[in-house]
Amino acid sequence: MKGSILYDGERTHLIVLNMTNIENFSFDESELAGILAHEMGHFFNDSPKHEMPSILKGNNLTEINEAKAEAAKQLEIYADYFSKITSTKTGLLSTINKYLATEDAVNRDMFIERIEALNSGVVYQGSIKPIEKY
Numbered sequence: 705m706k707g708s709i710l711y712d713g714e715r716t717h718l719i720v721l722n723m724t725n726i727e728n729f730s731f732d733e734s735e736l737a738g739i740l741a742h743e744m745g746h747f748f749n750d751s752p753k754h755e756m757p758s759i760l761k762g763n764n765l766t767e768i769n770e771a772k773a774e775a776a777k778q779l780e781i782y783a784d785y786f787s788k789i790t791s792t793k794t795g796l797l798s799t800i801n802k803y804l805a806t807e808d809a810v811n812r813d814m815f816i817e818r819i820e821a822l823n824s825g826v827v828y829q830g831s832i833k834p835i836e837k838y
């Protein structure tokens with residue numbers, strides 16, 4: 705997914721789907737709906753922003769990297785939650801499980817946390833992401 709592009713003279717959001725992956729995983733309609741909802745969630749259910757640690761604030765590299773990883777995970781969890789509120793969670797979970805069944809799946813721990821968050825009763829209500837200006 706690309707967050708914000710210039711299209712026809714105006715800033716807009718853009719979702720790009722990898723057709724090779726879609727074909728290789730044989731995603732069905734409910735799975736595609738789950739994927740699209742997740743990607744739309746990056747725009748319509750953006751995670752809350754927190755103050756990030758930095759060297760200038762006296763934080764060390766470990767603290768900075770952990771905060772970045774946590775922020776990246778929260779982005780995905782909030783995007784996933786959009787699939788829950790648009791009733792496409794089952795399809796999204798199916799795509800994640802198909803991915804985790806592959807030998808070369810990376811970020812397994814994060815995907816497992818995402819599944820747990822999707823299946824929990826926790827409300828991840830974010831906000832609409834503004835279109836970035838350059």
Ligand SMILES: [Zn+2]
Binds near residue numbers: 742743746780783
């Ligand atoms: Zn995502």
